[in-house]
Amino acid sequence: MTEYGRGAGREPWHPEDPLYGDQGWAGQQAVQGQGPYGGQPQHYQQEPQHSQPQQPYYDGGQHQQPQQPQQPQQPQQPQQPGHPGRPQPYNDQQQYGQGHNGGWDTGAHQQQEPVPYGMSPGADPYAAQQPAYGGEGPDYYAAPEAYPPPQPPNQRRAAPEPDRAPEWEPETEAEEQHPFFTGADDHDDDAYDDDPRESRGGRGGRGGDRRGGKTKKKKSRNGTACLFVTVVLVGGIGGVGYFGYQFYQDQFGAPEDFTGSGTGSVEVEVPKGAGLGQIGSILARKGVVKSSGAFVSAATANPKSQGIQPGVYPMKKEMSGKAAVDLMINPSNLNALIIREGQRNVAIYEEIDKKLKLDAGTTEDVAEKEFKDLGLPEWANDDPDIKDPLEGFLYPSRYDIGGKSTPKSMLKEMVTRAAAKYEAANVEAEATRLGLNSPMDLITVASLVQVEGKYKHDFDKVSRVVYNRLKPNNTETVGRLEFDSTINYIKAESRLDIGAVDDLRQLRDPYNTYDIKGLPPGAISNPGAEALNSAINPKPGPWYYFVSVTADKTLFAVTNAEHEKNRQQYEDELENSGQ
Structure with missing residues (x-):
């Protein structure tokens, strides 16, 4: 068997194999003594081999050639990896018959039996062979543009004749086949005869649909489609323009507005x-x-x-x-009622009547008759001499008046807010701590501080004056408060000059602090949060008297003599101011 896996003849595997040069298969024979590779010698000097029978040869691992008659032993040519049959020079460091990774066996393999032609052998002894002799030759069958792998002579395909037409048709660009544009679904089955035969056109839909030898002209939808697309585009542009205009108006344009006062x-x-x-x-x-x-x-x-x-x-x-x-x-x-700190109930009742456009005295009558239903705390109204059970419980704040507002609803809202504020201040426990008889006494002290302390920054000291005068060992006022505010409360007035002290003591009224000792039976105003806090936390000091000279100046005194000097300063200030 000759090298390169050939049979008995010298015909090469492929007519265009460049390795064969001019002595390929163009009708010429290889020169005697030369191989089919353009004059390369076919035989090389070979070192002695081990005595071993000749193994069958496999062409590419696919087909086994029939074993040829025993020829005189020729020197074995080394094989080129990836291109069996091509002679290569020996590598000086690798000898035939020595162990090599991926090279030829040294005789350890066994003789294999021949396999019929066309059957796959058990293994290809050359399939995993690495370059055994140093150089790497090009593999003309591994690249995508390589020659096709060799085939046996009986399986080769003849080259096409020059005058024979190619077996494939040139590709043409496919035409649009979507029924929306071609109108393929716009046909009437009744327009065709009963012949079920259908002749298809060429590739790309050419030739039309024919039934029974008759070709029906399809109705085109191109005009309808264009009209539809145009309508959609026009509608979209219109919508975008409308919303764009609205967006511009919202962002940059003047908002819609009425004119006039309504x-x-x-x-x-x-x-x-x-x-x-x-x-x-x-x-x-x-x-x-x-x-x-x-x-x-x-x-x-x-x-x-x-x-x-x-x-x-x-x-x-x-x-x-x-x-x-x-x-x-x-x-x-603002349709609301604003209650000022220190304001009395009488004034609040009048304002509610005005806001709700009611007859004068309507709200006061409701307060007198329905005070038990307005949410007063249990400790409130604990003295039969209290003139108004709601005094001190109409909490200073702003109260909105709506279409459903009534005197009772407004009074109840005020009382509820006051009760919540007093509970948050823990007036029951604080009254006990301060030595008062009830939480109602603490609210009364706060109402006195609110009216007597003309300015809030004086509330803490005024509160101390109240507690100092309530002491039993008080020798300055002998346990009496002697506040002008209580006389004004009795008379429903707001005067600075209330008269001589001796005359005031002749006024018999449980709220007259010039006559009674201790606190009046109830509050004389509606105190705010600051006055309540000062009543709970009076500032320590020995003061029994005070007089406000200016808005920023209040003079406090321990003795009556010192207090008289302060009063004289107050009168001088009034005279200098022209009042």
């Missing part, structure tokens, strides 16, 4: 913590302004809009944003 009347309640945007939305829902933006724009331009308070506002409909802001920044337009 007409009619509507009540609007602004909740606590509401911002300008929320207020504008409330006004727009009520029909006061045309848009929230109109109010927000006008409020932003007016720095006083930050003073808009929560509460109920009597508004008009269809007001401009500026008119709505101007009305709401004026506290007098």
Whole structure:
């Protein structure tokens, strides 16, 4: 068997194999004594081999060639890795027959039996062979553009004849076949005959649909599709333009607004913590302004809009944003009742009647008859001489007036708030700590501090004067408070000159502190949080007297003589001021 796995003949595996040079298969024979590789010698000097039978040869691991008759022993040629049969020079450091990783066996393998042609042998002794002799030759069958692997002569395919047409058709660009554009689904089955045969056109849908030899012209939908697309585009552009305009108006355009001060009347309640945007939305829902933006724009331009308070506002409909802001920044337009610290119940009843547009005395009558149903604490109204059980329990604050407000509902809201404040201050325990008879006495002290202490920074000292005068060992006032505020409470007045002391002591009334010792039966005003805190925490000191000379100056004294000097200074201040 010759090298390169050939059979009996000298025909090469491929006519275009460049390794064969000019002596390939173009009708020429190899020169005697030369191999088919362009003049390379076919035989090389070989070292002695081990005595071993010749093994069958496998062509590429796929087919076994029939064993040839025994020829005279020729020197074995080394094989090129990846290209069996091509002679290569020996490597000086690797000898035939020596152990080599991936090289030829040294005789340890056994003789294999021949395998019929066309069957796969058990193993290819050359399949995993590494270059055994130093150099790496090019593998012309491994690259994508390599020659096809060799085939036996009986399985080779003849080259196509020059005048024979190729077996493939040139590819053409596919035409659009979607039924939306071609109208392929727009056919009428009744337009065809009953012949079930159908002739298809060429590739890409050419040739049309034919039934029974008749070709039906398809209805084109190109015009309808274009019209549909045009409508969609026009509609989309219109929608984008509309929303773009709205966005521009919202961001940059002037908001919709009414003109003028409005007409009619509507009540609007602004909740606590509401911002300008929320207020504008409330006004727009009520029909006061045309848009929230109109109010927000006008409020932003007016720095006083930050003073808009929560509460109920009597508004008009269809007001401009500026008119709505101007009305709401004026506290007098807020439909609410504001109770001042130290204000008496009599004045509060009158204001409720005015706010609710009721006859004078209506609220006072409700307070007198229904005070037990308004939520007073259990310790309140603990003395039969108390003139008004609600005095001291109409807590100073602002109370919104709505369409459903009544004298009873408003009074109950005030009492409920006062009770909660007093409970939070723990007045029951504090009254016991201070040596008072009841929590009601503590509220009474707070009401006195609120009225007598003209300024809040004096409340702590005024509270100490009250507690010092209540002491049994008080030699300055002999246990009497002698506060002018109690006389004004009795007379429902607010005067500085209340008369001579001897005359005042002739007034018989349980609230007359010039006559009685100790506290009056109940509060004389509605104290605020500061006065209550000072009543609970009086400042330590020996003072029994005080007089306010100016707004920033209050003089406190321990003895009556010192107090008279302070009073003279007060009168001088009044004279110099022209009062």
